[in-house]
Amino acid sequence: MSQPINYPEGFRAAGAACGLKPDGRPDIALIASDRACTAAGVFTTNRVKAAPVLYDQAILAASDPQIRAVIINTGSANACTGADGLARTRQTAAWVAQALGCEPESVLALSTGVIGLPLALEPVRQGIAALREQLASDGWRAAAEAIMTTDTRPKIASVRHPDGFTVTGIAKGAGMIAPNMATMLSVIAMDAQVERALLQRALVRAAGASFNRIVVDGDMSTNDSVIALANGASGVTVTNEDTLVEALQAVCVPLAQSIVRDGEGATKFVTVHVSGAPDEASAMQVARAIATSALVKTAFYGADPNWGRIVCAAGYSGVAIRPERLSLWLLDAAQHPTLQLVERGEPLDYDEPAAIALMQEPEWGVHLDLGLGKTHTWIWTCDLSHEYVTINGHYRT
Amino acid sequence: MSQPINYPEGFRAAGAACGLKPDGRPDIALIASDRACTAAGVFTTNRVKAAPVLYDQAILAASDPQIRAVIINTGSANACTGADGLARTRQTAAWVAQALGCEPESVLALSTGVIGLPLALEPVRQGIAALREQLASDGWRAAAEAIMTTDTRPKIASVRHPDGFTVTGIAKGAGMIAPNMATMLSVIAMDAQVERALLQRALVRAAGASFNRIVVDGDMSTNDSVIALANGASGVTVTNEDTLVEALQAVCVPLAQSIVRDGEGATKFVTVHVSGAPDEASAMQVARAIATSALVKTAFYGADPNWGRIVCAAGYSGVAIRPERLSLWLLDAAQHPTLQLVERGEPLDYDEPAAIALMQEPEWGVHLDLGLGKTHTWIWTCDLSHEYVTINGHYRT
Numbered sequence: 001m002s003q004p005i006n007y008p009e010g011f012r013a014a015g016a017a018c019g020l021k022p023d024g025r026p027d028i029a030l031i032a033s034d035r036a037c038t039a040a041g042v043f044t045t046n047r048v049k050a051a052p053v054l055y056d057q058a059i060l061a062a063s064d065p066q067i068r069a070v071i072i073n074t075g076s077a078n079a080c081t082g083a084d085g086l087a088r089t090r091q092t093a094a095w096v097a098q099a100l101g102c103e104p105e106s107v108l109a110l111s112t113g114v115i116g117l118p119l120a121l122e123p124v125r126q127g128i129a130a131l132r133e134q135l136a137s138d139g140w141r142a143a144a145e146a147i148m149t150t151d152t153r154p155k156i157a158s159v160r161h162p163d164g165f166t167v168t169g170i171a172k173g174a175g176m177i178a179p180n181m182a183t184m185l186s187v188i189a190m191d192a193q194v195e196r197a198l199l200q201r202a203l204v205r206a207a208g209a210s211f212n213r214i215v216v217d218g219d220m221s222t223n224d225s226v227i228a229l230a231n232g233a234s235g236v237t238v239t240n241e242d243t244l245v246e247a248l249q250a251v252c253v254p255l256a257q258s259i260v261r262d263g264e265g266a267t268k269f270v271t272v273h274v275s276g277a278p279d280e281a282s283a284m285q286v287a288r289a290i291a292t293s294a295l296v297k298t299a300f301y302g303a304d305p306n307w308g309r310i311v312c313a314a315g316y317s318g319v320a321i322r323p324e325r326l327s328l329w330l331l332d333a334a335q336h337p338t339l340q341l342v343e344r345g346e347p348l349d350y351d352e353p354a355a356i357a358l359m360q361e362p363e364w365g366v367h368l369d370l371g372l373g374k375t376h377t378w379i380w381t382c383d384l385s386h387e388y389v390t391i392n393g394h395y396r397t
Numbered sequence: 398m399s400q401p402i403n404y405p406e407g408f409r410a411a412g413a414a415c416g417l418k419p420d421g422r423p424d425i426a427l428i429a430s431d432r433a434c435t436a437a438g439v440f441t442t443n444r445v446k447a448a449p450v451l452y453d454q455a456i457l458a459a460s461d462p463q464i465r466a467v468i469i470n471t472g473s474a475n476a477c478t479g480a481d482g483l484a485r486t487r488q489t490a491a492w493v494a495q496a497l498g499c500e501p502e503s504v505l506a507l508s509t510g511v512i513g514l515p516l517a518l519e520p521v522r523q524g525i526a527a528l529r530e531q532l533a534s535d536g537w538r539a540a541a542e543a544i545m546t547t548d549t550r551p552k553i554a555s556v557r558h559p560d561g562f563t564v565t566g567i568a569k570g571a572g573m574i575a576p577n578m579a580t581m582l583s584v585i586a587m588d589a590q591v592e593r594a595l596l597q598r599a600l601v602r603a604a605g606a607s608f609n610r611i612v613v614d615g616d617m618s619t620n621d622s623v624i625a626l627a628n629g630a631s632g633v634t635v636t637n638e639d640t641l642v643e644a645l646q647a648v649c650v651p652l653a654q655s656i657v658r659d660g661e662g663a664t665k666f667v668t669v670h671v672s673g674a675p676d677e678a679s680a681m682q683v684a685r686a687i688a689t690s691a692l693v694k695t696a697f698y699g700a701d702p703n704w705g706r707i708v709c710a711a712g713y714s715g716v717a718i719r720p721e722r723l724s725l726w727l728l729d730a731a732q733h734p735t736l737q738l739v740e741r742g743e744p745l746d747y748d749e750p751a752a753i754a755l756m757q758e759p760e761w762g763v764h765l766d767l768g769l770g771k772t773h774t775w776i777w778t779c780d781l782s783h784e785y786v787t788i789n790g791h792y793r794t
Contacts, residue, residue, distance in 0.1 A: 045713070046709065046712040046713045047711075047712040047713070047716075047717065047718045047719075047720065048708055048709055048711070048712030048718070048720045049712075049720075077705065079705065079709075080705060080708055080720065080723075080739070080742065080744060081744070082721070082742055082743050114703065114705060115703075115704075115705020115706070115708065115709060116704060116705045116708075116739070116744040117744075221709065222705075222708075222709050222712060294691065294781070298786050298790045299790070301786065301790045302790030304790065306511065306512075307512075307513060308474065308476065308477060308511060308512020308513045308619070309512070311445055311477055311512065311513075311619075312443065312445055312476075312512060312618065312619050314444075314445070315443040315444040315445030315446075315619060316442070316443045316444070319444075320444065321444045321445070322444075323444065323445045323446075323477065324479070326477075342477070342513070345477065345479055346479050347477060347478065347513040347514075384691070384786060385786060385790075386783050386786050386787070389695050389698065389781060389782060389783050389786055390783070393695045393696070393698045393699030393701065393782075
């Protein structure tokens with residue numbers, strides 16, 4: 001993440017401290033475009049959706065949304081806050097529209113923080129005034145810092161596409177991370193011109209290959225959202241879906257990975273590969289069961305090659321695996337098979353000290369072959385540590 | 398569990414140390430009946446089934462199994478051990494049959510321990526010889542002690558039924574505890590005479606109201622088994638299914654609860670009630686999502702009334718809940734509503750210090766009403782603590 005940031009043309013960003021976080025850290029961010037953007041969104045599939053999610057979904061469902069900005073607050077998720085919560089999101093968007101001189105329905109909103117807490121409007125109003133002054137084309141890092149909660153590092157990624165356009169994204173993550181959907185907050189801006197339906201299709205595909213492949217603790221938040229904006233300021237028009245997916249992935253994959261690397265209390269970044277599956281859904285279901293298992297994740301933490309827990313999780317995943325066909329390997333950081341632990345259901349006499357040494361590294365993988373078909377998939381996950389319990393046992397206090 | 402134990406007639410039990418546990422603690426147990434028993438079993442639904450599970454299921458599938466004994470070893474789960482593992486279970490049963498003078502197919506076997514490790518036969522052979530000498534009608538506590546793994550306390554429950562028969566059970570639990578099935582090892586012996594099909598039906602019902610209602614970490618083991626034996630030694634014949642279920646539950650419920658109370662690292666025993674559900678399956682699905690959520694369980698640990706995490710887990714449970722209909726209460730140890738936190742989707746201004754004080758108690762509950770129907774269910778669970786991570790990060794080393 002220490003690579004130089006490419007700034008998309010026609011966009012400005014800012015982060016500010018407005019008092020939503022009690023410790024005075026930056027807590028509100030704004031991304032603005034100098035012209036109307038086409039926009040796409042992928043949102044939590046949780047039945048309990050925060051007010052800003054409901055608000056954004058309504059705006060993006062309109063016939064021709066012309067998006068100019070995304071405002072992001074921390075401190076309150078504005079979820080489980082009823083009609084009053086929705087009114088506060090509307091008020092926030094109205095203030096941003098006023099500050100930028102656009103229509104309120106050109107403003108999207110994202111929130112993160114404690115559920116059930118009312119969004120404090122006065123800090124937001126002051127924050128928007130400060131953000132307006134600070135908006136700058138190189139303000140992305142400030143914006144990324146201002147949306148951090150239990151994140152320990154800001155998350156930015158950007159790419160200059162050879163076709164002459166730039167994609168830049170920020171994200172926040174850390175806890176409540178599960179796949180099956182955009183599992184955190186992210187805003188991705190590009191200065192290409194992209195037709196709206198194409199942008200939505202490409203974002204869904206890119207999220208499927210990035211944000212939907214990460215697991216920290218298996219909890220899916222009420223607020224998870226990924227927003228993509230395309231303002232056309234570069235003069236380049238993208239019409240090829242694969243080109244667009246590739247460009248989005250070049251930003252979404254490092255953002256998603258950085259969320260796992262910075263997972264709450266995470267000490268290890270582990271890629272869980274599942275191959276030999278009959279289909280993609282089964283492969284994902286097995287990978288997810290492994291990546292979510294508390295017993296697997298604590299074994300990762302303890303660098304314990306207790307492979308039985310991996311096989312066990314596959315066994316209760318709901319997929320009709322056949323134990324006698326399972327093969328299992330440990331992979332090095334480059335995802336190359338290093339040690340085979342199980343061969344078609346039979347435990348092998350592997351080099352245990354070598355396995356422990358590998359698992360003590362900060363980055364490695366496991367690969368389970370189901371022996372049932374030809375589909376392969378993977379998930380990025382982290383371990384479950386004492387620090388995770390410390391962070392989440394006392395999140396609010 | 399410090400109540401006096403009632404001993405079922407015609408049964409003897411023993412526990413011994415044979416070297417399966419490296420620290421010399423008791424590690425092998427035997428339950429034997431002086432006459433043939435009808436038997437019933439509920440086993441893991443994990444696709445990866447340990448050798449003893451496959452072995453017992455085959456025996457119980459025979460036309461008229463005449464069970465005389467159950468042998469239980471720790472130290473090795475004898476799972477993922479292939480044909481060799483099954484041969485070792487058969488050898489174990491054969492030695493027990495020899496020691497007791499019965500047929501090998503009259504012996505059931507249970508194993509617990511690390512997956513993928515071969516069951517060391519020589520200690521088992523010596524252990525069986527020792528157990529044979531120590532079998533005694535009052536040997537239940539020794540047996541319960543010998544099947545402990547990360548359990549900190551032996552688990553025994555017994556009841557003298559007014560109809561004149563006795564039911565006594567032992568169990569081990571501690572980790573890898575999830576509902577949806579017999580979630581640990583338990584053997585329940587009764588001296589009533591019970592027809593086999595009736596015993597099976599009653600055991601399924603009793604397990605559904607006890608062992609299938611507990612969650613420690615959501616992981617479902619390869620070995621989970623509950624075995625019920627009825628030997629008729631009391632001279633009482635039970636033909637009424639409800640009577641039998643009631644008697645079994647009187648043992649299974651305290652055993653199941655003691656598993657949660659003694660869950661790995663558990664500091665709190667929490668009952669999760671879900672009411673207002675359209676049906677039992679939905680109610681269970683919501684209760685399970687709440688009881689399994691790492692974020693909810695760490696909040697329980699930290700005595701943090703962060704009720705948003707509970708609502709959030711209900712939201713991703715897969716049940717079509719309606720956020721605006723949810724109501725939530727904290728319950729005291731007697732499961733009486735003490736503090737209401739949410740009323741039909743609206744957060745209430747509750748007494749937070751009182752909520753924290755309640756959650757610092759070792760035993761309490763939460764009650765989520767979905768407002769969708771009339772079905773109520775509950776699950777017993779515990780918190781997720783630093784100690785859980787310590788235990789499972791270094792289970793084998």
